[in-house]
Amino acid sequence: MSLRRSRRTLPGFSLTLGITLGYLGVIVLLPLAALLWWAAGLSAAEFVAAVASPRALATYQVTLTSALQAVAFNGVAGLLFAWVLARYEFPGRRLLDAVMDIPFALPTAVAGVALSAALSATGWFGPLLAAMGWTVVNAQAGIAVAMAFTSLPFVVRTVQPVLEDLDADAEEAAGLLGAGRWQVFRHVIAPVVAPAVLAGMTLAFARCLGEFGAIIFIAGNRPMKTEITSLLIYIRLEEYNYPAATAIAVVILLSALGVMLLANAIQAWQHRYLEKEGV
Numbered sequence: 001m002s003l004r005r006s007r008r009t010l011p012g013f014s015l016t017l018g019i020t021l022g023y024l025g026v027i028v029l030l031p032l033a034a035l036l037w038w039a040a041g042l043s044a045a046e047f048v049a050a051v052a053s054p055r056a057l058a059t060y061q062v063t064l065t066s067a068l069q070a071v072a073f074n075g076v077a078g079l080l081f082a083w084v085l086a087r088y089e090f091p092g093r094r095l096l097d098a099v100m101d102i103p104f105a106l107p108t109a110v111a112g113v114a115l116s117a118a119l120s121a122t123g124w125f126g127p128l129l130a131a132m133g134w135t136v137v138n139a140q141a142g143i144a145v146a147m148a149f150t151s152l153p154f155v156v157r158t159v160q161p162v163l164e165d166l167d168a169d170a171e172e173a174a175g176l177l178g179a180g181r182w183q184v185f186r187h188v189i190a191p192v193v194a195p196a197v198l199a200g201m202t203l204a205f206a207r208c209l210g211e212f213g214a215i216i217f218i219a220g221n222r223p224m225k226t227e228i229t230s231l232l233i234y235i236r237l238e239e240y241n242y243p244a245a246t247a248i249a250v251v252i253l254l255s256a257l258g259v260m261l262l263a264n265a266i267q268a269w270q271h272r273y274l275e276k277e278g279v
Contacts, residue, residue, distance in 0.1 A: 032253065035246060035249060035250065035253065036250065036253075038242075038243075038246045039246045039247055039249075039250045041243075042243050042246070042247060046243060046247070047247050050243065050244040050247035050248060051247050051248055051250075051251050054224070055223055055224060055227070055232065056229070056232060056248060058223070058224045058225075058227065059227050059228055059229040059231070059232045060229060060251075062140060062143065062225070062226060062227065062228055062229075063143075063208075063209065063228045063229045063230075065140070065144075066140060066143040066144040066147055066208070066228075067144075067147055067205055067208035067209060068205075069144040069147075069148075070144045070145075070147035070148035070151060070204070070208050071151070071201050071204050071205045071208065073144075073148050074148055074151055074152050074154075074155045074200075074201065074204050075155060075197055075200075075201045077148075077152060077155075078152055078154075078155025078156045078158075078159060078197070078200060078201075078204075079155070079159055079193070079197055081100065081152075081156045082155070082156045082159035082160040082163055083159075083163060084096075085097050085100070085156070085160055086160050086163035086164045087163065100152075100153050100156050100157070101153055101157075103149055103150050103151075103152060103153050104153055107213065108150060108211065108212065108213030108214040109213040109214070109217065111146070111149055111150060111213070111214040112146060112213055112214040112215065112216065112217030112218055113217050115142070115145060115146055115149060115214065115217070115218050116137055116142075116217050116218045119136040119137050119142065119145070119218070120137045121137070136218070137218055137220070138218075138219065138220030138222075138226065139219075139220065139226065140219075140225070140226055142215075142218040142219055142220075142226075143215050143218070143219045143226065143228060145218070146211065146214040146215045146218050146219070147207075147208040147211055147214075147215070149214065150207060150208075150211055150214050151203075151204035151205075151207040151208050151211075152204070154200050154203040154204040154207060155197065155200035155201060155203075155204055156200070157200070158196050158197075158199050158200030158203065159193060159196045159197055159200055162192065162193055162196040163193065166189065166192055166193075195266055195267070195269055198266045199263050199266040199267045202259050202260075202262050202263035202266060203259075203260075203263050205259055206256050206259040206260055206263070209229075209252060209255055209256055209259070210230060210252065210256060211228075211230065212228075212230040212231065212234070215228055215230075215231070216228075216231055229248060229251075229252055230252070232248060233245050233248050233249050233252070236248065
């Protein structure tokens with residue numbers, strides 16, 4: 001028996017795959033390959049001197065510490081926002097859902113200026129924060145705030161579809177069997193949602209590593225204290241020190257790739273778990 005290919009309106013697999021790979025190669029892989037090729041021209045001593053200088057190490061510490069703080073906050077806040085949007089109907093829900101995407105659409109420079117204006121000593125919340133002994137603008141805390149602002153949607157938009165697709169029958173059955181609300185959340189909801197939360201947090205972490213515009217307006221950019229790695233790369237480029245800028249950029253690139261691989265692994269784990277549970 002011969003198999004006949006069904007005709008489709010849209011182009012076939014070969015054409016669409018070729019266009020996709022071509023676009024990916026030109027737009028994404030070619031610039032990354034050029035970066036790695038340029039870095040390969042450095043000797044081991046030059047590479048280590050660029051990426052392990054005291055100033056570079058200080059930027060790694062500031063960037064990673066701020067990113068971890070932002071991601072920890074977004075893990076909780078993102079889950080709460082996603083829970084409200086997925087589980088409740090209330091006036092203004094559509095508006096709140098749209099507001100979640102503002103950090104995606106808003107230029108990061110505008111976000112940095114807005115945060116600085118709101119949290120500075122003369123801003124809306126600056127005097128209140130100062131009265132409590134908190135300094136945000138021109139401090140490391142401001143970096144974490146800017147990172148949290150720009151990366152929050154990654155957690156919300158990753159968790160929200162999972163909560164919306166979650167079957168309510170299992171929750172109702174657990175409640176009928178005598179389980180309390182905390183027990184239902186812990187044993188029924190959390191195992192399904194946890195992989196999505198972790199995936200969203202890893203995506204947010206990768207976003208935080210590369211954040212630039214929103215941070216430079218609020219951090220103060222003091223070397224060894226509030227200077228992030230992305231800014232140091234920019235400074236090295238302004239100094240025409242392209243080898244050092246390339247070496248530091250490779251460190252950020254490899255870190256981001258590692259985080260993205262972790263996010264993909266978590267999402268694959270989530271998919272297998274949901275298939276196993278029949279969700």
